[in-house]
Amino acid sequence: MILYERSDESIQVVKVLAVHRQKIVIVRQFRRSMNEYTYELPGGRLENGEQPRAAALREMQEETGLKCSRLTELGTFIDSERRVAAGLYFTNEIVAEGPQSLEPDERIEVRLVGIEEAFSNVLHRRWRDPRLGVALILARSKGFLDRR
Template identity: 35%
Template sequence: MTRLTQEMLYQGRIFDITREQHRMPDGRESTFEFLRHPGGCAVLPVMADGRLLLIRQFRPSIGDTICEIPAGRLEPGEDPAGCVRRELVEEVGYHAAGLESLGFIYSSIGFCDEKIYLFVATDLEQTETALEPDEFIEPLVVDLETALAMITAGAITDAKTQVALLRYALNKRV
């Protein structure tokens, strides 16, 4: 597939929207609209006793509070590990001495190029939070089995959180 044209429809603070003409593998041409995102990072903080630090955060896009892991958008030129360390301090008030990659996911490839890097943070040291004015976050500490049961029960519906928890659980059992 080859991109033939790209038109900027919207340029925003968080994402851009483009309309693109592509030549398909069979030679036909098709038009698509894409949400272009700089990417993000998400982190599963693991406390010294093995329990996990999740958050409950109000998300205006769905008009509800959701259980998830701390996460944030990559700033221009920022590396994923730096983003995770920044978000961990901002959202839950912890520095992490240990950081392990859980790989990455694409959030919704049908219309968006957002790539989310997933990490596990260990050896946590508490500090002050630095919430943004529009963030309303409540910490939730649970053990792994409870977190997995919350996925099964539909209490954790956030995709990045489900993937991070499941990858973490699989890594622990291997």
């Protein structure tokens, strides 16, 4: 794993750590490659010629039905094993709620989870996506998830 605050690496995937109603937006979906349900941040692959920020806004709305007005870049996570660069973003500015726009074969359940519960799920390996854990740590280190 390699982590950059900013990177010129070619980002192929985006993930959004969103706070809505003081909770973290998590998606639960079945991953055929793993043959199990996973808990992840909303996100996905960039479309041809698409900029990472635009992809993050699009994926957030498609997977969750939530439209955000602004994203803050957290960093770039590079999975050195799979050689995939993921742009990580943060938002707490949800401006509209609507229906999901999923592909016919997608089944994604949206969950709102307390911030400390999210950290606990990562710490105790109930959620195993490393990008989720890294995004939580980066967001907290930048003061976006201050404990109250």
